[in-house]
Amino acid sequence: MKPENTLNVSRREFVKASAAAVAVGTLATPILAHAGGSDRIKVGLIGCGGRGTGAAVQALRADPGVVLWSMGDVFRDRLETCHANLRTAMAALDEEESEGSARWRDRIEVAEERRFLGFDAYKRVIDSGVDAVLLTSYPCFRPLEIAYAVERGKHAFAEKPVAVDGPGLRSVLASAEAARRQNLGLLVGFCWRYNAGMRACFEQVNGGALGRVTTVHTTYHTGTLPRRPRQEGWSDLEFQMRNWWHFTWISGDHIVEQAVHSVDRTAWAMGDLPPARVTCLGGRAARSGPEHGNVFDHFAAVYEYEDGRRAFHTCRQIDHCPGDNTDYVYGTEGSAIVNGWAPTYAVKGLDGAERWRFRGPIKDMYQVEHDELFASIRAGTPINDCARGANSTLMAIMARMAAYTGQTVSWEQALNSQESLMPTPLEWGDLPTPPVAVPGQTKLV
Numbered sequence: 001m002k003p004e005n006t007l008n009v010s011r012r013e014f015v016k017a018s019a020a021a022v023a024v025g026t027l028a029t030p031i032l033a034h035a036g037g038s039d040r041i042k043v044g045l046i047g048c049g050g051r052g053t054g055a056a057v058q059a060l061r062a063d064p065g066v067v068l069w070s071m072g073d074v075f076r077d078r079l080e081t082c083h084a085n086l087r088t089a090m091a092a093l094d095e096e097e098s099e100g101s102a103r104w105r106d107r108i109e110v111a112e113e114r115r116f117l118g119f120d121a122y123k124r125v126i127d128s129g130v131d132a133v134l135l136t137s138y139p140c141f142r143p144l145e146i147a148y149a150v151e152r153g154k155h156a157f158a159e160k161p162v163a164v165d166g167p168g169l170r171s172v173l174a175s176a177e178a179a180r181r182q183n184l185g186l187l188v189g190f191c192w193r194y195n196a197g198m199r200a201c202f203e204q205v206n207g208g209a210l211g212r213v214t215t216v217h218t219t220y221h222t223g224t225l226p227r228r229p230r231q232e233g234w235s236d237l238e239f240q241m242r243n244w245w246h247f248t249w250i251s252g253d254h255i256v257e258q259a260v261h262s263v264d265r266t267a268w269a270m271g272d273l274p275p276a277r278v279t280c281l282g283g284r285a286a287r288s289g290p291e292h293g294n295v296f297d298h299f300a301a302v303y304e305y306e307d308g309r310r311a312f313h314t315c316r317q318i319d320h321c322p323g324d325n326t327d328y329v330y331g332t333e334g335s336a337i338v339n340g341w342a343p344t345y346a347v348k349g350l351d352g353a354e355r356w357r358f359r360g361p362i363k364d365m366y367q368v369e370h371d372e373l374f375a376s377i378r379a380g381t382p383i384n385d386c387a388r389g390a391n392s393t394l395m396a397i398m399a400r401m402a403a404y405t406g407q408t409v410s411w412e413q414a415l416n417s418q419e420s421l422m423p424t425p426l427e428w429g430d431l432p433t434p435p436v437a438v439p440g441q442t443k444l445v
C-alpha cells in the first residue's frame with residue numbers, strides 16, 4: 001500500500017502550485033464572523049517557547065481585537081513560563097501605554113482548562129474555539145499542525161521551516177492548496193520577507209537593477225546553539241526534545257532549521273524558481289557529546305538551475321570562528337550586498353561603485369508579519385505564502401539530503417522522498433540517538 005502523501009510531484013507542477021498560492025486570498029468577504037457581533041479574534045498558541053512567546057505578543061499587538069485564548073505545549077514548565085512571561089510583557093505595556101490600566105493584560109484569556117499539554121495539545125488548542133493559531137513548536141511537528149489547522153478552518157501563522165522531510169513537505173503543500181481553496185491565512189515565518197530594507201533590496205534585484213541575476217552566494221556562519229545536559233528523570237525522548245536543534249528528526253539539521261533563512265533569500269534572488277538539483281558537502285568537525293545529537297556542523301551547497309545558473313550557500317555552526325550572514329547577488333550589470341543584521345542593503349555597478357542603498361526606517365519584521373497577516377484576515381483577503389515557504393524549506397532539505405548521502409539530489413527526488421524522519425510510535429521512553437550520516441554510505445531514500 002502506498003503511504004499517505006506519495007503523490008508524485010514535479011518541479012513544473014510545483015511552480016504552478018506556488019504561483020497560485022503566493023498571494024493574498026481573492027474573495028472579498030471577511031472570513032471572521034463572531035457571535036454577538038464581537039470583533040474579537042481568538043488566537044491559540046502551539047509551542048510556548050521563545051518564538052511562541054514573541055509571536056503571541058506580536059499577534060496581540062497586531063490587532064486590538066486579538067485575544068490569546070488557549071495554549072499548548074508538550075512540557076508544563078515551558079507553558080507556564082510562557083504564560084507568566086506573557087502576563088509580564090502585557091503588564092509592562094499597560095504601565096507604558098495606559099497608566100497602569102489592565103487593557104493589555106485582559107487580552108490574555110487562557111483559562112486553566114484551555115492550557116493543554118502533550119503530543120495532542122495542538123489538536124486541543126485548534127479545537128478550543130479559536131479563529132487563528134500560532135504554530136511555533138519544533139519543525140518536525142509543523143506538517144501535522146498545519147494540516148489539522150487547515151482541516152478545522154483556522155487561519156495560521158506557521159514558523160519556518162515548515163517540514164524536515166519529503167513526506168512532511170508534501171503534506172504542507174497539500175495543506176497550502178487546501179488553505180487557498182478555503183481562503184484561509186497561512187503565513188510562514190520567513191520574517192525577512194517582511195523586512196522593509198530586505199523587500200526594497202530584493203525589489204531592486206528582481207526588478208533588473210543588476211541586469212539578469214547570474215549567481216547568488218548566501219552565508220549563515222554562526223556559533224553552536226544551546227546544549228542542555230541530561231537531567232535525572234529525563235527519558236531519551238525528553239533529552240532529545242530538550243536539545244531539539246541537534247537532532248535531525250526534530251529540527252531537520254541547522255541548514256533546515258536556521259540557515260533556511262538564507263536559503264530562502266537565495267530563492268528570492270532567483271525569482272523563487274526551484275533549482276533542478278543540488279550537490280552539497282557537509283560534515284561534523286567540532287561537535288561532540290550526547291547533547292549534540294546527530295546533526296552536522298557545516299554545509300556547502302551548490303544549487304544548479306535548469307538554465308545553467310548556479311547558487312551557493314554555506315552555513316556553519318562552530319564556535320570561535322568568524323560569523324557571516326550575508327547574501328551576495330551577482331548579475332550581468334552589477335551586484336547586491338544584503339545583510340539584515342548590519343543592516344546593509346546596497347546595489348553596486350560592475351565598476352564597484354554604489355548605485356543604490358536603502359536608508360528608510362525599518363519596523364520590527366516579526367511585528368510586520370503579524371500586522372499584515374491579521375490585517376489581511378480582517379479584510380477577507382488572508383495572506384497565504386505557504387507554498388513559497390515550502391519551496392524554500394525543500395531547498396534546504398534537499399541540500400541536507402545531498403550532504404548526508406554524498407549524492408547529487410534532484411528537486412523531484414527530494415520532493416518525492418519516502419524518508420520519514422519521525423520515530424514511530426512517538427512515546428516518552430527509550431529512543432537511541434540516530435547515527436550521524438556518512439556521505440557515500442548513507443542512502444538516499
Ligand SMILES: NC(=O)c1ccc[n+]([C@@H]2O[C@H](COP(=O)([O-])OP(=O)(O)OC[C@H]3O[C@@H](n4cnc5c(N)ncnc54)[C@H](O)[C@@H]3O)[C@@H](O)[C@H]2O)c1
Nearest residue numbers: 047048049050051052073074078136137138139141159160
Ligand atoms: N523566524 C525566526 O527568526 C525564528 C527565530 C527563532 C525560532 N524560529 C522557529 O520557531 C520554532 C520554535 O523555535 P523556538 O526558538 O521558539 O524553540 P523553543 O525550544 O524555545 O520553543 C519551542 C516550544 O515548542 C514546544 N513543543 C515542541 N514540540 C511540541 C509539540 N509537539 N506540541 C506542542 N509544543 C511543542 C517545546 O516544548 C517548546 O516550548 C522553530 O521552528 C524555529 O526554527 C524562528
